[in-house]
Amino acid sequence: MDILNLVFLLTLTVGASRILANIIPLPLPILQILLGSLLALPPFGMEIELDPEIFMMLFIPPLLFYDGWKIPKKEFTEHGGQIAAMSLLLVLITVAAVGYFIHWLIPSIPLAASFALAAILSPTDALSVIAIAQGRLPRHMSHQLEGEAMMNDATGLVSFKIAMAAVITGSFSLVSVSGEFLVVALGGLLIGGALSWTVGKIKQWMTARDLYDPATYVVTILLLPFAAFFLAEHAGMSGILSAVAAGMVQSRVDMLPVKTSTRILNRSIWEMLDFSFNGLVFLLLGLQFPGIVERVWEASATQSYDMGTLVVYALVIMALLLMIRFAFIYAYHWSETRLLKRRAKGGQSQPLLLTTALSSVAGVRGAITLAGILSVPLFIDGTPFPGRDLMIFLSAAVIILSLLIGALGIPYFLRYLSLNDLDEHERELLKARQSASQAAVSWLEEWLKAQSNEDIESKGSVTARIIDSYRQEMQAMAMEREDRANEAVQRYVLETNLRMQAIQVQRKELYRLRKRRHIDEQMLQTLIRELDYEEAALQ
Template sequence: MQLLYTILIMLLVVGGTRITAQFVPIPLPLIQIAIGALLAMPALGLHVRLDPELFLLLFIPPLLFVDGWRMPKGQFWRLRTPILLLAFGLVLFTVLGAGWLIHLLLPQVPLAAAFALAAVLSPTDAVAVSAIVHGRLPRTLMNILQGEALMNDASGLVAFKFAVAAALTGAFSPAEAGLEFVLVAIGGLAVGVALSYALGRFRAWMIGLGWEEPAPHVMFMLLLPFAAYVAAEHLGVSGILSAVAAGMMQSRLDLLPRQTTTRLLNRSVWALLEFTFNGLIFLLLGLQLPDIVKASIGEGELFWTSAGQLALYVGQVYLALILLRFVWTWLYWLVSGVLRRWRGLPSGFAGQSSLRLAALLTLSGVRGAVTLAGVLSLPLLLGNGEAFPQRDLLIFIAAGVILLSLLVATLGLPLLLRGLPADN
């Protein structure tokens, strides 16, 4: 019964915070984190124990699936160059640069674990950015951020799994990892596309027989991301990319235009799940914060000294992330502008400084639900039975970076958006 009460309380809080956000000028994720931290205080004592593998399986596949399903394919293709450069090039740049920095700052963290933290900090959260800017960000930039968030969720988490595997086994070969990355990526995409296509054909067969009742169709769609993820992982390929591919493929095979009632129900159910799962992840971050702080900092006379030192680490890691992101995006805008002028093509942001555009994309790189879900999935033990090195510290830094990125974006983006046309 205690588990049931806990779930009901969490769902009530997620719904209540959404209403509260209408009256409080604070992004919804920050409200949910704060409420979660309050609920975890000893006076209220709400505590949730998380199984890392279950946490990853429960939250990641549906969130990635719905992102892939909703991503405008025309815009994705038109903006494929900046999206892919951000989603893959920037992720690799971030993993290498931030990973080495984390290892230098914290020598007690093995290099593989440092790369794992850098990888899980690579995914960005376009939903959180949307909650901050309230539609004021130019459409082209928002589409770039959505496409980047969709693809770097996959690339960042795949890199994270490789780094965690290296930390567990103590063995890592860049050449072998690169080849294996390509194989598991292609395999994951193939599994997702195949399962999505099979479901599309199965639903077409159902419709041909006159079985058009909405509930079964929606139920099959709900199960698809989990089936894609589990099947791909069972075959030894990327379940993350499989869920993304299933979502993108399903939007192309969607038979729902022939079923208005089913289409409306399906979109309503997925909107509910997306809202609930995102809210639960941030609420769980708040609920875990006291334990994370206690495990990382401890108690007693050295509390404030340790807290100050760890806060400094969080600030340094976040600064490294935004500097790497700024350099990458500024170079892209600079080179892109030169190439477009050389080819005689107009710019979609005529008159806008490349520095300003780079700053907008940099502060819009908010870390959120996927980063939290990934870092909380860190294994408790290594392959030899020892505790995963500095697991609580890595979770603390990731949680701190999420909070700091939300705060900086909340304060900085409105300033950068002043005077910028919203219809680009």
Template sequence: MEIVFTVLILLMIVALSGVGLSLLPVKLPLPLIQIAIGAMLAWPGFRLHVTFDPELFMLLFIPPLLFADGWRIPKRELYLARRAVLMLALGLVFITVGALGYFLHWMIPAMPLPVAFALAAVLSPTDAVALTGIAGRNRIPANLMHILEGEALMNDASGLVALKFAIAAALTGVFSLHEAAISFVVISVGGLAIGAAISWIVTEIPARVLKFSEDDDPAAGVILTVLIPFAAYVISERAGCSGILAAVSAGMMMNIQSLRATIPSAVRVRMTSTWTMIEFVFNGMVFILLGLQLPHIIGRALIEAHQDGNAQVGLLIGYVIATVLALYALRFAWVYCLRWVASRSAAKVGIESAAPGLRTLALTTIGGVRGAVTLAGVLSLPVTLDNGAALAGRDLAIFIASAVILASLLIAVVGLPVVLRGAKRERNPHAAEERLARQRAAQAAIRAIDETHALLTDDMDETASARCADSTARVMDTYRLRLESLGDEEAPRVAARRSEIVETRLRMAALRAERAELLRLRTDQAINDETLNKLMREIDLSETAIVNRKRGMTA
């Protein structure tokens, strides 16, 4: 009963944090607010302490979030930025593990080298969710944001694989670079393949077995999609592969499969709304759980150090500052080298390329925010060795990792607005191709209307044919008006835009009147709730289409 009560409290806090964000006089990032609320709830007087089980956390929270990220991230942009993403997600991770690991061991001799490598491994993954929440959407340039999101998707796997081998070295004292390299390739490729295969198999079921149609309730198909990331993660981990990459690849495959013609539109609409809710709830739970753990870990370590003298407290804080500086220095140097090499390569083929811009370097460096995966990874360090002896340096590693998470969030909260000050906000980086797509779609619709009209009027008499022509003209006028509003000539485009705005207002007024009348009929008991819900859903979908169309017009 206590567990149920705790879960309900956390869900209520997630909802209130989202609602309360708009009520604050100063706009703060939602992740920071949720961490702060979690930290307040960790106060002993609230008696709300959630034991953080790393394995349970990785199974319950990480797969659906990575699945949603893989589903949402633009595949074309990810492919175009593949070199930068791989160099950050793989190259920077391994550089960080090696360089930072040796640095930590040199700075803290009491921390064994394998434990230092393990700490460096858990500090290497970044958290794009926290970055988006802190920076806001469309603030960071789109191409850079795609790189940071792709890095965060991939470096969780590389960092945790490096952690696995560091823990094995700490427990056994044996490490083989050749074996680790081969295992990494097998684990990564296996995870990607398993996740994609599971997502493909599950999305084939509605088309070939369940045979869903537009009239069927899409709830069963949506539930199947909710289970995909967990199945991909568990099966991949049981097979000795990367469950994280399996969840990512399952999301990417789901994005491809969901666009097939055999998947009904009702299923796609329900899936989108369901996963939007899941992503919001799980993201909020992750940051609140993070806030619940940080005060206990950091506070306990500082109190124990204070008992040994103020000098020990200063030493702990010094360790954290030095680790943060080393982490950001490595990231800045690596990004600078990558951009310098890219500019030199472009110059050799005659393409003018400027030196790395300071704003871009700063955004990429500060954008390396650490999050819950880092905490889960460091808490998974074993307490004892195989011989029963305590693992030296474990508590200090947990303290440093927790403090670095908090420091990286605060640095991003303060630093990103400063770096982004004066930068032009991108309105729509894909406006040209969106306009072309709308034109081509409208032209295809007009051709289809013509062909369908010809088929329909074959067996009609003169009266029916005239009525069909009127209907065809009304439908076609919508697309002709749309083409005029997307044209190159100024005067017709402005006139068409004005007509479309008027039409939009009329349609929205009509839909609101429909909704009000339906509610009045339900209040008068003229219709029941089932009829109301069915008709209200039709109105809501029509209104959503109009709103989306309106946003496209103003973009």
């Protein structure tokens, strides 16, 4: 099929899947896999086999970059202990336990390849969980899942690449792998962070000299994750962690008080790309799934398993993943609660078994797992990669099972969970909005006092209207687009300018609140977004 027609059809299908998800009661990723499988069948008959290296380079960097960009930094710091434990220790336990289990269960998959499969099954997908929960997860759990998903995406993929290297080279040493992991991880973080910081400094330099162009900058940011990934890989470091670090640093640069048009353009493009790339990954799996099933079916004739046995294997692997996750989370929270009680700082506010069960079923696998497993090479030195189709089949089955478990389990456990922290979050947002509006009102009053007496009468009515709109928390009054006298036009221009300057004051107040830690990073982003759209409407 012509490449342009293929891109057009896939993009159209991704958009249509979002609409269908509002009608068909299925998780969006499962629906996209089904649509992809449908396109692979007659009469469409679409066939596509991307080069694994191209697939890795095309999908992994932007997805991980955006993960790093949107992670709430305050919660990432506050829950750093749990996030680190879940994304490092839990991943390593999963790789070791599940890897050995898969090799024991299916000896035709080599041990190193079994470790690679276990590693790529380790990352969780916070985007799918949030979509399933529809914003009803407790805030602290939602943030922990986002932080865990971002970090174990990186650690899982790094472990996957090391295991894949062991398959290709035929050598494996736990000691050397551990040392290599630390070196390539640290190197990747430094390269990605340094590159992103340099881009931010260049932006500041250009802004100071009126050389700054929002469109050019946004194009640069679109290329940044690929550049970070390529440079780190070329240097022998982790391109995966490099992309994550670039996103985390760039999110700080994006919050700097620069042109509003840049933030709006940047944010809109990345939200669109994140949705599109996630959808394309699931569609591409669906397109290849019928062929994979057919090849696995044919291979099963010469093996000791059939298709029904493979489905049972997938169920057993999923059960093992759930048990390991449940045991780890329970042990972590139990230890944390005991430690806090000893320090007289309070303990678990929610029932331990309930929160552990909810966190366990929320360990949904998604786009990163798919992108990683589809990047498995087709051949090693001219011979087919051992068990590639089988690995992809098991990964797809585990992803689908985890989505179904999440779709059923998350709403069930949420019914028994107290969600008081959501109300508290809304109160904090309201308090921050009031503080920003009050800062704007105070500035307008001071500005009016500084005007000369002859200007007070003409400018006072305009200022009073703006102050009244802020105090009543109403939207700015629209100005009719009719020919008016010069005085009315001047008042309109004055009102617009004052509103623009008042918005700048609100932004400064929000930055001050964040600096003093009265609000968190996510609240700052939400409130800055509201002000950006308000300013864009005025422009």
